[in-house]
Each structure stands twice: as C-alpha cells, then as structure tokens.
Amino acid sequence: MTSLEIVRKKNIERNKELLKKLNIDTLSDLAPARSVNKSNKKAKPRTKTKVDKAVPIRRSKRLSKDPEYDREKQEEEERAEDDRLAQEKLRELRLSKITGDFDIKDLLADPKLGVLLQESLILKSSPYNDALTNEQVENHLQDSKAHVELSALRGFSTKTGTNGNTRTVKGGNFRPNCLDKFGDFSRASLHSVTDPSKTKLTPQRITSLLLHPSIIDRLAFAGDTNGNMGIWAIDQKSEADDPVVVVTKPHGRTISRISDVPNKQTHILTGSYDGSCKSFDLSKERVLDTLSIRDEFEGFLGISDINCPSDNMLYVTTLNGLFFRHDMRQHPKEARYKSLVRLHDKKIGGFCVNPLSEYHIATASLDRSIKIWDLRGGKHSNTSDGLSSLHTCGEYNSRLSVSSVDWNSNQRLVCNGYDDTIRLFDILNRSNADGGSARKPNLRLTMDGENLTAQHVLKHNCQTGRWLSILKSRWQKEPQDSVQKFAIGNMRRSINIYSEDGAPIANLAAPDIMTAVPAVVTLHPSRNWVLGGTSSGKVFLFN
Secondary structure (H helix, E strand, O other), X not given: OOHHHHHHHHHHHHHHHHHHHXXXXXXXXXXXOOOOOOOOOOOOOOOOOOOOOOOOOOOOOOOOOOHHXXXXXXXXXXXXHHHHHHHHHHHHHHHOOOOOOEEHHHHEEOOOOOOEOOHHHHOOOHHHHHHHOOOOOOHHHHHHHHHHHXXXXXXXXHHOOOOOOOOOOOOOOXXXXXXXXXXXXXXXXXXXXXXXXXXXXXXXXEEEEEEOOOOOOOEEEEEEXXXXXXXXEEEEEOOOOOEEEEEEOOOOOXXXXXXXXXXXXXXXXXXXXXXXXXXXXXXXXXXXXXXXXXXXXXXXOOEEEEEOOOOOEEEEEEOOOEEEEEEOOOOOOEEOHXXXXXXXXXXXXXXXXXXXXXXXXXXXXXXXXXXXEEOOOOOEOOOOOOOEEOOEEEEEEOOOOEEXXXXXXXXXXXXXXXXXEEEEEEOOOOOOOOOOOOOOOOOOOOOXXXXXXXXXXXXXXXXXXXXXXXXXXXXXOOOOOOOOEEEEEEOOOEEEEEEOOOOEEEEEOOOOOOOOOOOEEEEOOOOOOEEEEOOOOEEEEEO
C-alpha cells in the first residue's frame, strides 16, 4: 500500500466517525413523509407522426420531360405569334389608304391616340380591334364628345356664302396710302376666346395648315404625320371654355397639304403620302375620294403637294418628282402611272401655280433647283422611266435642296431651302420706268439653263432637323390691305412676316405661351391673321 492510499484510507475513517457523531441517520428518520399527488395521471404514450420525405415545392416540367409542358409552350408561342401578326396587320391597316366615301362622323378619331373611333368598321379589323380596349377606356365618352363638337360645325355652311368685302389685287402698281386696321401687325396678339395653350388640333406633329377664307365663324384645319386632320371652330368654345376641335382621320399617312377650292367655300381638299386626295364637303358632312395615284408596281405613290387653280382642276406632285393634272368631274378617279409627267428626278417638296395663269407652275425640288414650267408646251419623252416631260421656261439652281416655292399675284416668287436663305424673284423683271405694271411672264432660258436671279436674299435659319416640320414660306393670296406679304416660321419660336421686297413687317411671338417652334405657318387669304402649328399638334393664331 502506497503512502497516498494510506492517507486516503485515514480520511475515509475520519469522515465516517464524524457522521456517526452527528447522528445523521436519526434526523433523516424524523423528516415527514413525502405526499404523493394522486391527481397526476400517467402520461399518454406519444404517437409518432409519419413524416413524408421532403420534396421541392416547384417542379420543372422541362426537366421532368413532361409532354404537357411541350404542348403548353407551343400553344403559348402560337398565341404570342398570333398577337404579333395581329398588331403588325393592324399597323399596316392604319398606314394604308382609306378608300371609299364616308360621313365625317364615321372618320372621327381619338384626339390623344390618333386612331379611328370606328376602326373595326372602317378598316375591317374586327379580329384585331381588342388591342385597343385597354388604351381606350373612355372611348364612348370621347365618341359622344366628338359628335357634340361636330354638331357645332353644322351651321358653318349657311354662313360661308360670302368671303367678306375682300378684293383681289393682281399684279398692279397700286400701293395703299396707309394700312387699315387689319394691316397693323403691331397690334396682333394671340387669339384668346379660349386658353391659347390648350388649342391642340392633332395628336402628332403638324405638317399642313389652312385658314378657311371665311371671315364669319372662322375655321382652321391642321394635318399631321399620322393622317389626322383637326378642324377648329375658332370663334366658338365649349361649356368648359375649351376650344371646339373635331379630329378626323381621312388618311393613313402624312397629310402633306390642305387646300381650299375656289368658288366652293364649303369644300376642302387634302393630299397625303398614302397616295390619295380627298374632298371634304362641310355642308353635307361628307368625305369623298377625289384622286388615287399608284406607281408602275401598283404600290402607293406619295403625294407631296396639291394646288387647286380652279373649282374643277386639281394639280398634284409626288415624292419622286412626278406631276399630274386631274379634272375632279371625271371618272375614274385613279391616275394611271403612264399619264404622269416627269418634272424632277427627286422629290418635289412644294409647287405653286401662277395666280394670273393656271398654265404656269413653279416647282422646288430636292435636286437643288427651282423650275418654272409651261403646261401648254408639247410633251417629250426623254426620261429613263419612259414618262413624258415638259420644257422649262425658267430655272434657278441652289447650293442645297429647296424646300418650297410660292407665287403671288404680283408675279413674285419666294423660296427657302437648306442653304439658310429666303430668296425673292421678280418674274417680270420690272424696272423703275414701268412702275411695276402687270405683264405676262416672258421667260427664256439662257445657254447655261438658268435665267432666274434673286432680287432679294434674306438670311434665315432653316435647319429644322428631324423632329420639326420643314419651314415653308407662304404668300398671302388676296391681301385686303394690298400689301404683298409672306410668312415663315422662325427657329426662335416666332413667326416672321416680310414684304415682297424683303422688308421685315413683324415678328410674332409669345414666349410664355408659344414655347415650341411654329414650323408650319399660313396666312388668311385676305385678312392679316396668321396661324402657326408646332410639332406637338398645337396651333397659335395671331389676329
């Protein structure tokens, strides 16, 4: 036995002896007995719940090679393809030419979306019309509102039998001693029967404007890039003090020009890039097909400009440099391609008719030239496409493309183009001795093909870019004050008025209200009322 074990044994014996002296066993016997709670019942045996094997919440049908997945996927792809084809067909239908004669109420359009309210009826697109239901929640309300505004125009035809006390000044040497109350542009201000900032005629960018010749219950027309035409009853307002505007959609593409018809106050003509011209009869509230042009492949041939020199004759130019004369009384109303005349190899941006002779026209083209044509001359075929052409009796070549040209009753031409100039030509080449008397143009081409020289050249910024309509200068047709003047939009959000000698008359602006460039402008034929249109579809009238 080791010393450690000996010490341990002694400690055990000492502890036992100590416990014996303390009488521990006797004390434990004196303690009360522990009572047993009879209410405690025996616990029930626990039953184990069967736990299923964990499985993923989402199963992939593709990974599990489920045949139902392939069928659902194929059906979904077919539905998406059908929707895409339906939308594509609907877009094509909206861009297509609207053929046939309609009531104006049938061609009413949504003033915000620019689509026909009765699209399924007009375009025969009922299977695809469901695509518009989410966008046109208030379709019925807008339709009824448009009919109310259209009814406000019905009394117009009874008040347009006269054009007021207007007179036509044709090329004479008369000059007024002073301007009447309509000639003072210093007093011109924005039309304020309604809020000028709320006069929105079209949903898209304005490309053409017309102030109706009437001076009673005035009307303004505006066409946009979507084929919509807005009609504004200038001197009326709705119950909510809003402008009375009717939006129609007679065309599928850009309306390039809106023109009135001589001696027919209730008729309006429109030309469009969809290759058609339409006539609006405001008295009967009808829209009639007037002319349709197709190319040699039976595709649409866009119309760039129209003019109506007489009540039955219509002149038309196209986007590829062609010209056509159409008698609106004859049938058929579709022009044959071989009957067109080649005037330019590129787009004719605009053309005009001599107010003294409907046989002379001037054209401005993308090929950087202005040309004057005599329509009575013999046709000759020297073009690559086999179409006939005419002999020119006047020409001017510019450094860059020419956007527009216009002819006034005093035998002056005004043009502007991308060379940032406005040029004024005197066709009669008047001298001081003749006092500016009216004579017929006597034009002969020189050896180099040019015989037009600008008498006045004005610097003017014409770089409109992509998002603005092209600036085009327009004469006043029959100025009541006998002052020949033209208007053109200014890139500084204003409208410039110039005389036929290039002298500035007025700069019309409203910086707080007219916050966009009025790129498209027009003058009332006789009164000094100026209308400008912007890329947002709004118009501003100065009177």
